[in-house]
Amino acid sequence: xxxxxxxxxxxxxxxxxxxxxxxxxxxxxxxxxxxxxxxxxxxxxxxxxxxxxxxxxxxxxxxxxxxxxxxxxxxxxxxxxxxxxxxxxxxxxxxxxxxxxxxxxxxxxxxxxxxxxxxxxxxxxxxxxxxxxxxxxx
Amino acid sequence: xxxxxxxxxxxxxxxxxxxxxxxxxxxxxxxxxxxxxxxxxxxxxxxxxxxxxxxxxxxxxxxxxxxxxxxxxxxxxxxxxxxxxxxxxxxxxxxxxxxxxxxxxxxxxxxxxxxxxxxxxxxxxxxxxxxxxxxxxxxxxxxxxxxxxxxxxxxxxxxxxxxxxxxxxxxxxxxxxxxxxxxxxxxxxxxxxxxxxxxxxxxxxxxxxxxxxxxxxxxxxxxxxxxxxxxxxxxxxxxxxxxxxxxxxxxxxxxxxxxxxxxxxxxxxxxxxxxxxxxxxxxxxxxxxxxxxxxxxxxxxxxxxxxxxxxxxxxxxxxxxxxxxxxxxxxxxxxxxxxxxxxxxxxxxxxxxxxxxxxxxxxxxxxxxxxxxxxxxxxxxxxxxxxxxxxxxxxxxxxxxxxxxxxxxxxxxxxxxxxxxxxxxxxxxxxxxxxxxxxxxxxxxxxxxxxxxxxxxxxxxxxxxxxxxxxxxxxxxxxxxxxxxxxxxxxxx
Numbered sequence: 001x002x003x004x005x006x007x008x009x010x011x012x013x014x015x016x017x018x019x020x021x022x023x024x025x026x027x028x029x030x031x032x033x034x035x036x037x038x039x040x041x042x043x044x045x046x047x048x049x050x051x052x053x054x055x056x057x058x059x060x061x062x063x064x065x066x067x068x069x070x071x072x073x074x075x076x077x078x079x080x081x082x083x084x085x086x087x088x089x090x091x092x093x094x095x096x097x098x099x100x101x102x103x104x105x106x107x108x109x110x111x112x113x114x115x116x117x118x119x120x121x122x123x124x125x126x127x128x129x130x131x132x133x134x135x136x137x138x
Numbered sequence: 139x140x141x142x143x144x145x146x147x148x149x150x151x152x153x154x155x156x157x158x159x160x161x162x163x164x165x166x167x168x169x170x171x172x173x174x175x176x177x178x179x180x181x182x183x184x185x186x187x188x189x190x191x192x193x194x195x196x197x198x199x200x201x202x203x204x205x206x207x208x209x210x211x212x213x214x215x216x217x218x219x220x221x222x223x224x225x226x227x228x229x230x231x232x233x234x235x236x237x238x239x240x241x242x243x244x245x246x247x248x249x250x251x252x253x254x255x256x257x258x259x260x261x262x263x264x265x266x267x268x269x270x271x272x273x274x275x276x277x278x279x280x281x282x283x284x285x286x287x288x289x290x291x292x293x294x295x296x297x298x299x300x301x302x303x304x305x306x307x308x309x310x311x312x313x314x315x316x317x318x319x320x321x322x323x324x325x326x327x328x329x330x331x332x333x334x335x336x337x338x339x340x341x342x343x344x345x346x347x348x349x350x351x352x353x354x355x356x357x358x359x360x361x362x363x364x365x366x367x368x369x370x371x372x373x374x375x376x377x378x379x380x381x382x383x384x385x386x387x388x389x390x391x392x393x394x395x396x397x398x399x400x401x402x403x404x405x406x407x408x409x410x411x412x413x414x415x416x417x418x419x420x421x422x423x424x425x426x427x428x429x430x431x432x433x434x435x436x437x438x439x440x441x442x443x444x445x446x447x448x449x450x451x452x453x454x455x456x457x458x459x460x461x462x463x464x465x466x467x468x469x470x471x472x473x474x475x476x477x478x479x480x481x482x483x484x485x486x487x488x489x490x491x492x493x494x495x496x497x498x499x500x501x502x503x504x505x506x507x508x509x510x511x512x513x514x515x516x517x518x519x520x521x522x523x524x525x526x527x528x529x530x531x532x533x534x535x536x537x538x539x540x541x542x543x544x545x546x547x548x549x550x551x552x553x554x555x556x557x558x559x560x561x562x563x564x565x566x567x568x569x570x571x572x573x574x575x576x577x578x579x580x581x582x583x584x585x586x587x588x589x590x591x592x593x594x595x596x597x598x599x600x601x602x603x604x605x606x607x608x609x610x611x612x613x614x615x616x617x618x619x620x621x622x623x624x625x626x627x628x629x630x631x
Contacts, residue, residue, distance in 0.1 A: 069160075069163075070161065073156070073160035076153070077157045080154055080157065092143070092198065092201060093200055094200055095201045095202030
C-alpha cells in the first residue's frame, strides 16, 4: 500500500493515540469502566491496524511472532505469580492485602498487577490469532 | 503454609506448569516440567484426602474473601476422591507421554501440547475442587477449550472435525450449564454451592428451580456423554493423539459425572428427593440405553480406538445407573465405577496407544496377530479387557457387584439381570479384539512390530496391575466411595 499516503499518514497520527487510549483504559479500570481485557484488545487493535496499513512484515519487525508467543504465557505468569507472592506472604492465594504495608494499598496494587497480566495475555492472544490468520498460505 | 494452601496449590501448580511449558518452547524441557507437576499432583490430592478423612470438610477462601461472598474451594470426601483419581491418572500418563508425543506430535508443537495438557489438568482439578457454581463454569471452559485443542492436534485430518464437533456440543453443554446456574442465582441470590443448597428449601418446586435442574442436567450430561448426548465422544477419542485419548477418557467425563452428583445430591438434593421431576427415572432409562445401545454399536466398529470409545459411552451408563438406583450400595457402585472405569479405560487406551506407536494404525485388520509380536502389551490389554467385562478378581467386578447389590436392595431384580446381560455384550466386543490379536495370522502392518519402549510399557503395566489390585483390596476404593455415597445421600434426606 505504498501509494496510499492518506492511509499511512492517518495511521501514523492514530497509532500513538490508540496506545495512550489503551493505557488509559488499563489504568482507569480501577475507577470506571475498563480494565486489562479491554485495554489488551485496544492495544492489539493498534498492532493489527499497523499490520493492515504497512503490511505483515513491517508489523512483525516491531512486534515479532516470538514476542507474541511469549506474551501469551507471560500475562498468565504475572497473574498467577501475584497470587503466589501472596501465598509466600502468608495469606490466601490471590489475597493482595499483605502486598503493601496497608491492606487498601495492597489490594489496589494487587488488582493493578493482575490487570497488567490480563492486558499482556489478551493483547498477545489477539495478535497471535491475527498473525496466524493473515499468515496462512504464505 | 503448604498444608493450609493445598487446595490452591492443587490448581495453581498445573497452571504454572502450563505457563512454564509455553515459555520453554522445547518439547523435552516442557515434558520435564509436565512430569514434575504431574508427579506432585497425587501427593497434594492425597494430602487433601487425608486432611478430609481426619478432620472433615476443608474450606479455603480464595483471595481471603470469606464464603459465601468470595470463591470458596471446598473439599469433602466426594471431591477429594475425584481429585485423587484425576491426579493419579495424570501422574501415570506423563512418563508414558514422552515417547508417544515425540512420535505423534510435530516437534514445534510438543511444548504447546504439554502446556495445553497441563491447562486441561488444571481445569479438571479446578472443576472438582471449587465450591462456587460460576467458578465451576470457568474451569469447565478452561478444561474444555484445552481438550478441544488437544484433540485437534491428532495427526489424522479428521481430528480437526472431531474437535470442532466436540467444540459445538461442549459449548452448548456449557451454555446450558450457565443458564441453569443463572436461574438458580436469580432464585437464591448466591453462587456458593453450599449456601445455594441451604437457600433452596421451600422453593424447590418453583418453575425456575425445576427449569434450572433441567438445564443443569442436560448441560452436564452433554459433558459426560450420557447416551443420546454422546455423539461427540467416539470421534474425539478415536482421532485425538494417544496421550490425549488416555487422559480425556480416564478423567474428563469422570469430573463431569462428579458435577452431576454434586448438583443432584448436594445442591438440588431437595428437588431430587421431591420427585417433581422424574430425573432418576430418566437417568435410569438413558443409562440402560447407553449400556446396551452403545455397547452394541461398539461391536460393529473396525477401529479399536472407536470401539473402546463406544464402550466408554456404555460404561458411563453404569456410573449414572448408580445415580438412578439412589441407595447406598447403588451409589457406591456408581462412584467406585467412576474410579475403576478410569483405571480400566486408561490401561486399555494406553495399550492401544503403544500399538499405534509401533504400527501407526489401530484398524482391526492391522492389529491382527499382534499378540505374537507384542505379547506383554496385548496381555495387558486382555487383562484390562477382562476387567471391563467384569470378571471376578478385577475392578470391573467390584463395581458391578455393588450395582447389582443396590438393584436387589431396591427390589429391582430385573435391573440386576440387565446389568449382567449388558456385561455379556462387552464380552463380544472385547472378545472380538482378543480373537483378532491372538488367534489370527500376523498382518502385514504388524510384521515388524515389537514391544514399545519401557517408558510406555511400565505405566501401562502399572495401571493394569492396579485394576487387579483394587479388584481384591477394595478398602481404599469402595471404602471411600461408600463414605462419599453416604455423604451425598445425606443431601436428599
